[in-house]
Amino acid sequence: MPGTGGNGSVTRSTLRQQLADALRDEVLAGRLQAGREFTVKEIAEQYGVSATPVREALVDLAAQGLLEADQHRGFRVHEYSVDDYRGIVEARALVIDGIFHVLAGDRAGHRDPDDPRVRTAVAGVRRRAEEAQRAATAGELTVLIGYDLRFWRELGALYGNPYLADFLHRLRLQSWVCAVQHLRRLDDLRGHLWSLHTDVVDALLRRDLSAARSIIAAHDAGSLALIERLAAG
Incomplete structure (x- = not known):
């Protein structure tokens, strides 16, 4: 992200979000590794901006569970344990299962999978699933x-509850932050990354809740086993 300290057209809230997004990407890419400590001043100098939006962005990331704040030493990238990962996976599975119930059922007319509006929305999600699947297959x-x-x-937005969708996003973000520190140890990730996003969507379109559940259960078990193995090794 280019320096924007002197650009009056960039509002503080926009800059705050840009910084949060950039730092989140740094963590997910493994460039800001677990346990790494830094100060507001360091980040402000790195991006060529003032301290205020940096501090706000770091506080936002701390609230999401990606960073830990220390009043005297600045911030540190949160270190998740395998037990943390296990708990996150369990929590996100419960949230996803609730979403499946709505998408695969008829509890509300406008959520009916046969409703054209829902089918259009799900088609968009499926395109995203195909993109995720290609990336996973390629490692x-x-x-x-x-x-x-x-x-x-x-997919979570189709549930109609923004709080639930945001909660699922936070859980998946945290699970990725935890997994990345282990997955980056592998030279070739082909065959190790989950690539059944489209299978989930297709199962939901068939109203096959059992199949969707089985796919996610296998995904959770496989990803947990992989992280446990990498952590032990």
């Missing part, structure tokens, strides 16, 4: 993370 972790987060945010 492109950074690309996959971006598409995976968008896929689940869009």
